Amino acid sequence: MLFKKMLSTLILVTTLAGTHSAFAACSWSYPPPPAKITIPPLAGTTSLSPAPIGQAMASQKISFYSGGAEFHYCATGDKWGMTLNASGLEPAGLPNVYKTNVEGVGIRIGFDKPLSGNWGGVEYPPFEYQTYPTIPIPFPEQVTIDFIRTGTAVGKGPISFNFSAQFQATGLTPINIVGTNLTTEVANNIYFSACEAQVKSLIVPMGKVASANIRNGNTQAQNFNLNVYCKGLRPTQPAPVKIYFQGATTSDGLLKFNDAGQSHVASGAAIELTNGKGTRLPFTPSKALNLDWQHSQPDAEVYHFSGQARYVPSGGEVKAGKADAVVSYVLVYN
Known part of the structure; x- marks a missing residue:
């Protein structure tokens, strides 16, 4: 009698574990993106336009992936999102904005899947959302670099920076998106320095x-x-x-x-x-x-x-x- 009770308990535990692994993690609907993606170079020149402090004076949009990957089949309570490591860049005191070596110019790094209602526009890491099991979520295909005005005086000159972003969702292997030595020349014919x-x-x-x-x-x-x-x-x-x-x-x-x-x-x-x-x-x-x-x-x-x-x-x-x-x-x- 004691043996039967122990066996029943073991069967119960095994059944619960099997149910969790089948339904509590997201999966790719198409072949997943590669584990590491490198951002192509920025345009060589970035020309500034008038903008108040805290707003974008210029933006560059760079496509880095075209595989059309998306994931779903997630369970209620699963999450997805992105983190960002802006190596060597200091916060500029504005949300998601980092200082550069050019006075009055900061950068903000965002990700998008253009024309996708399920992505919902440019998102600036870090961010995290809850999944919906029946709604596929696309993998981002474009990075947006915003050049944000951070002060009254605005300078000009070369900007170079690195970053590493990570895309992750419950049950999926994280995808690294890396920008190395991204460089552009800030052209300023609008503002006094x-x-x-x-x-x-x-x-x-x-x-x-x-x-x-x-x-x-x-x-x-x-x-x-x-x-x-x-x-x-x-x-x-x-x-x-x-x-x-x-x-x-x-x-x-x-x-x-x-x-x-x-x-x-x-x-x-x-x-x-x-x-x-x-x-x-x-x-x-x-x-x-x-x-x-x-x-x-x-x-x-x-x-x-x-x-x-x-x-x-x-x-x-x-x-x-x-x-x-x-x-x-x-x-x-x-």
Whole structure:
């Protein structure tokens, strides 16, 4: 009796194992792809187009397989997906985007089976989905390399990178898709690579002003100028470059004194900042002012900004004291 119980138990276990192996793994409907596939070379030149930060400035689509393989017969709960090893590339801080050696240009690597509703468009590894036993899933046949804008300044030059992607599904041998020494020359005729002022720190001497003159609005304006050099773009027409300011203000163009409220600091006054037309300078990006284009140099476009600073009453009694202030400027381009 004991022997029969043991035999029954063994038969039960064997039956369950046989059922699992027959129905709980996916299988190829056509001959499977090779275990390793190498991506063909990229186009030699990639020309950038205008795009906001985080979006693609260019894309290259490269076909690497045409065997028409697809899999199904999976069990409920089985999964399929892809992973990616972007060897030597650092994350760029945007989803699925990696840094390159060209400033402001990142890459994003995706896979697709064009014209296949069951694949559903470009997918960027890593990703994983649950299978449906009655729906065949095609093996990808095309890689998409997106060139993503990662910053305000955008450069140009050669990009070279490697990656290894792995396609896998429950019960199937993983397929490796490898890109080795993929190289292209990024051509940039759209964006400046950098804009910066000729003078990093500008001091505007305000002189000594009598309190009575401030109360009466009788103060001398002090002029200041900025020359800005923008490199990396040779436009047929000057591209717009704008400027706005940052500092301790009560409103646009009215700058508080350093350490305002301290006993040694003047009160009842502020420094008014205006452009050459008498308009107060903006302290928000949405109100940024256009710089005046001056001329082209062999390696840069030159822009100019003129402003004025003067003491004005700000409310309350005007009291003498130290009356320095600091303001920063922000250049907006591309």
